[in-house]
Each structure stands twice: as structure tokens, then as C-alpha cells.
Amino acid sequence: MKIVVESWDRRFDRLKPVIKKSARKLANFLKKKNFHWEIYLVGEGVMNKNVLAFPAPKRFPHPDIKGHTLGEVFLNPEYIKKHGEDLLFMLIHGFLHLLGYNHDKKSDRIIMQKKEQQLMEILKGIHYA
Numbered sequence: 001m002k003i004v005v006e007s008w009d010r011r012f013d014r015l016k017p018v019i020k021k022s023a024r025k026l027a028n029f030l031k032k033k034n035f036h037w038e039i040y041l042v043g044e045g046v047m048n049k050n051v052l053a054f055p056a057p058k059r060f061p062h063p064d065i066k067g068h069t070l071g072e073v074f075l076n077p078e079y080i081k082k083h084g085e086d087l088l089f090m091l092i093h094g095f096l097h098l099l100g101y102n103h104d105k106k107s108d109r110i111i112m113q114k115k116e117q118q119l120m121e122i123l124k125g126i127h128y129a
Contacts, residue, residue, distance in 0.1 A: 001027055004038045012041035012077050015087070019075075022088055022123050026095055029122050037098070038072045039091070050080045051090040053097035070098045088126065092119045 005020045007013045019039055027037070056069040073094035080087050096115055103109040 001033050002036045003027065004036075005041070006038070007041040008046060009041065009043040009078075011043070015041055015077060018126060019087075019091060022091055022126055023095070025122060025126070026092065026119055029119070030099070032070075035068045035070050037070045037095075039094075040072065040074045042074055042076055043078050044076060047074055047076050048079065049076060050083065050085055051075055051094045053094040055098050055100070073098065088123050089116065089120060092116050092123070095119075 001024070003020055003023045005016045005023070007016055019041070023037065023039060027033075027035070052074045053071065054074075055071040073091065075087065075090055075094065077087055080090055093116060096112055096119075101108070101112045101115060103112050
């Protein structure tokens, strides 16, 4: 398993260790072992949203990466904080989108919300500032 966490804004460098630790904990809990996942911490100049997730296209060649590529999650800690949201919750939300969860229909939303609650319990006790 390879999890890459990059900060496109130096203000968010301090968040990289807790994001990586949380991402690894989520992946281990869901038994995701042989994969590559990229997480980017960006500011409002790049993205004026809380989270965006881009699943990797099926059968897209990545000769430099061993295993399956899940995709990329972009988090905007500034936006998340400004709107009273939780950074780790948004990490979970993006991760679930990479795994195929969505909230298009009410039934999908209910399933995704239950999984988000379950995963928030897994991350309980992880703190970030």
C-alpha cells in the first residue's frame, strides 16, 4: 500500500502526518492492501470546495506504480474549517467515493452515511490542529 500526501500550500504541511496516519488506518480497516492513493491538500486558490475525489480509470496504465491505483482526493482544509466541517470526515468521504460509494439517490446516501459513521469511529482519537 502506498499513500502519498502532498501539500500544495505550505500552511497545510503540518496536517500531512495526521492525514497519512488516518488514511493508512482507513485502508487497513477496509483491508485495502495492494493499492496506491494520492491525497492533496490545497487552498481556495486551487479549489473552492471541501473535497473532490477522482477515481482512477479502470485499466489505466501506471508502469511506475505497483498495485491498483485508487485515485486522488483533494482536500481544502481552509474551506473545511471556514464552514465548520471536519477534515477527517472529508477524507473519509473522498476515500469512499474512490471505492465507488456515492450519494446520488437517497438509498445510496443512506449507505454512504452509515459507512462514514463507521469509519469516523475508527479514526476516533486522532487529533489535528
